[in-house]
Each structure stands twice: as C-alpha cells, then as structure tokens.
Amino acid sequence: EVQLVESGGVVVQPGGSLRLSCAASGFTFDDYAMHWVRQAPGKGLEWVSLISWDGGSTYYADSVKGRFTISRDNSKNSLYLQMNSLRAEDTALYYCAKDFDSRGDDAFDIWGQGTMVTVSS
Amino acid sequence: QSVLTQPPSASGTPGQRVTISCSGSSSNIGSNYVYWYQQLPGTAPKLLIYRNNQRPSGVPDRFSGSKSGTSASLAISGLRSEDEADYYCAAWDDSLSGFWVFGGGTKLTVL
Numbered sequence: 001e002v003q004l005v006e007s008g009g010v011v012v013q014p015g016g017s018l019r020l021s022c023a024a025s026g027f028t029f030d031d032y033a034m035h036w037v038r039q040a041p042g043k044g045l046e047w048v049s050l051i052s053w054d055g056g057s058t059y060y061a062d063s064v065k066g067r068f069t070i071s072r073d074n075s076k077n078s079l080y081l082q083m084n085s086l087r088a089e090d091t092a093l094y095y096c097a098k099d100f101d102s103r104g105d106d107a108f109d110i111w112g113q114g115t116m117v118t119v120s121s
Numbered sequence: 122q123s124v125l126t127q128p129p130s131a132s133g134t135p136g137q138r139v140t141i142s143c144s145g146s147s148s149n150i151g152s153n154y155v156y157w158y159q160q161l162p163g164t165a166p167k168l169l170i171y172r173n174n175q176r177p178s179g180v181p182d183r184f185s186g187s188k189s190g191t192s193a194s195l196a197i198s199g200l201r202s203e204d205e206a207d208y209y210c211a212a213w214d215d216s217l218s219g220f221w222v223f224g225g226g227t228k229l230t231v232l
Contacts, residue, residue, distance in 0.1 A: 035221070037166075044123065045158070045166060045209050047221035059220055095165060105213050107156050107171035114165060 002026035002110050004096050009115030016086050020115055022079040022096030030054070030074035033104030036081050038092035039114075048094070049081065053102035064090075086119045093117075124149065125210055125224035132230040138198040141227045143210035145191050149222055153213045155193040157186055160207040160226075169208070170195060197229075205231045 008020040022034070036048040049070040050059045058070050069082040079096050093114040100106035126144040133139040143155065157170035168177050170186035173193065185196045193212075197204055210224040 044207075044226040045160075045211075045223045047211075047223060050221065059218060061220060100171065105219075106154075107168050107177075108158070108166075108211075109168050109171075109177065111165040111167070 002098075004098065004110055004112035006094060006096050006112045006115035009094060009117045011118045011120060012086055013121050014087060014119055016119070018083045018086065018117060020081040020083065020094055020096075020117070022112060024077045024079065024098070027098070027110075029072075029077040031102060033099040033102055034070075034072060034079045035097045035099060035104065035108055036070060036079075037095045037097055037108070037111075038090075038117075039095070040089075040092040043092075046092070050099075050104040051079070052104055057103070059104070083117070086117075088119050091117060091119050123225040124214065124222035125212065127208075127210060127224035127227045129225065130228050130230065132232055133197075133200045134232045135200055135202065137200045138196060139200060139229065140197075141195045141208050141210075141229070143193045143195070143224050145193075145212060145222070147191060148216040149191075149212040149214040150188065150193055151191040152215055155186065155188050156211045157184075157195045158209045158211065160209065162206070166209065200231055202231050205229055 005023045051070045067085045071080045095114045096112045097108035098110040154172045158166040159169045160166045173188040174186045207226045214222045
C-alpha cells in the first residue's frame with residue numbers, strides 16, 4: 001500500500017526550531033519529487049516547499065524562504081522539513097505529498113494525514 | 122489573499138450539476154496545467170483532476186475539469202451528498218524561481 005506518514009509536530013515557542021519527518025512506503029521513493037503543504041486551522045491549503053527526486057532542486061514559498069529547509073534521504077525513504085525561527089503564523093497541519101513525477105511540477109497524487117505544528121508561548 | 126481566485130462557497134441539490142471556477146494569470150493557469158483537489162471534512166486532500174481534465178483511477182466521471190485562458194472550472198454532475206467537501210484548484214507559477222499556488226478553496230454544500 002502506498003503510504004506517507006508524517007511525524008514531529010509539537011507545540012513550540014516563537015523563535016524555536018523543529019524538524020518534521022515523512023516516512024514513505026509502497027512506492028519507489030527516489031523516483032519522485034516530494035512536497036510539503038500546510039493548512040492553518042480553518043484555512044485553505046498553502047504550498048510550502050518542493051524537492052526533486054535527487055534533492056538537487058528545491059523550491060520554497062516566500063513565506064518560509066530563509067527559515068525552512070527541505071531535504072530527503074532516499075536510503076531511508078524519508079522526507080524532512082527543518083523549520084527555524086518559527087512564528088505564530090506557521091501554526092498549521094503540515095502534509096507531505098508525493099508528486100506524479102521526478103521534478104515536482106505535476107500532480108500531488110498521494111498525501112499523508114498530516115502532523116500538527118503549534119507555535120505559541 | 123490567494124494567487125488563484127475561487128468562490129468561497131457553492132451549493133446544489135442532489136442530482137444537480139454545479140461548477141466551481143478558478144481564476145489565475147498568465148504565469149500560472151495561463152501557461153501551466155490546472156489541478157483540483159477534494160478535501161472531505163477532517164481528512165487529507167485527495168487528487169481529483171490532473172493536467173486540466175484528467176481523472177485519476179477511481180474518480181467518478183461525474184467530475185470533470187476544463188481550462189480556458191487564465192481560468193479553469195471543475196464541474197460536478199449528478200450531485201451526491203458525499204460530494205460535500207472543500208475543493209481547491211492549484212497550478213505551477215512560472216514567476217520568479219517558480220512555485221506552486223493554490224486557490225482559497227470552495228466549500229460545496231449539498232442541500
């Protein structure tokens with residue numbers, strides 16, 4: 001079964017750091033680009049970041065550029081999001097999603113169930 | 122304010138046909154594919170339409186997508202109660218270094 005399972009979401013203080021993980025199974029992980037997408041409570045979807053199949057290309061939303069870093073370990077079938085200088089507006093459910101292709105410019109065809117990040121003092 | 126513009130709400134009665142619009146610009150919808158995602162209450166989003174008008178395996182043919190210029194539409198025919206959900210359009214945007222953009226979402230209510 002194709003599956004994505006996120007972890008690492010917690011309550012963290014403003015200015016703090018956090019690393020999210022996404023474990024992939026059921027497909028050849030290193031054939032596909034991967035994304036992080038977030039959803040603030042009661043709000044819509046916001047794309048956060050994208051990494052190509054080999055980690056050679058990464059893209060970020062302006063709202064997180066310079067603070068968040070996406071990475072992957074293909075040997076562990078895992079995707080990561082290092083989040084620094086966290087702000088209240090980063091509070092959201094964070095989803096990892098698989099792309100249709102290796103570059104990251106096609107459909108998000110598989111989604112995890114999300115991990116909740118709350119930034120609060 | 123989302124880069125892609127959708128109506129915040131839509132509604133219809135069982136059996137009806139409803140459409141949801143998505144408006145963008147030349148750097149996103151005007152030059153790239155449009156995708157639609159369905160989010161049922163309390164669940165993760167699910168891919169509904171890809172590359173403007175293609176349905177993934179398992180998506181009923183009651184759902185269809187179209188694109189014209191810098192706008193796109195999702196049509197749902199034979200509306201059913203289980204279609205009540207939030208619907209999001211998305212597209213790649215070529216401006217700057219490139220990034221994905223979503224619409225603000227449309228909450229569909231089946232009356």
